Amino acid sequence: MPMAAAEIEALIRAGIPDAQIEITDLAGDGDHYAARVVAPMFRGMPRVRQHQAVYAALGGRMGGVLHALQLTTEATPEE
Template sequence: MENRADRVRTALLAAFPGAEVAIRDDSHRHAGHAGARPEGETHYAVRVVTPAFGGMNRVARSRAVHAALAAEFDAGMHALQLELRAPGEG
């Protein structure tokens, strides 16, 4: 059975084919906070580098990622820390 990080990676690669995707589960750092669950898999840091972000502002990039991950939010994912870049951006 896939864990949430695997499903997040699959969803992001489906939305942004060929993207560079890095995912870190930070749920342990949020124990006791809003949205945290004892089993974890609620808080993630995600880095996506894709040409699809070229010409998009920060808000549009974030909306695109959140749309791609809507099913995971519906299934209990609580928070994402995002680093969203086009190739060549610092």
């Protein structure tokens, strides 16, 4: 059963509360999404660790309930 974009966003927000999150359904099928996650916690963190933080927030759903996720992460600019 496909995941809804709102559910993906809610999971990421629960794990990274101060993130700005954009979810796009790439194929219109509920199985292929793109996510852009921008968060202060990513400052100074290598990109692979940023992605690991998002995957951790998804709680093991990648590759199972969530088939494909094109992930873009970046740190919130310092003020």
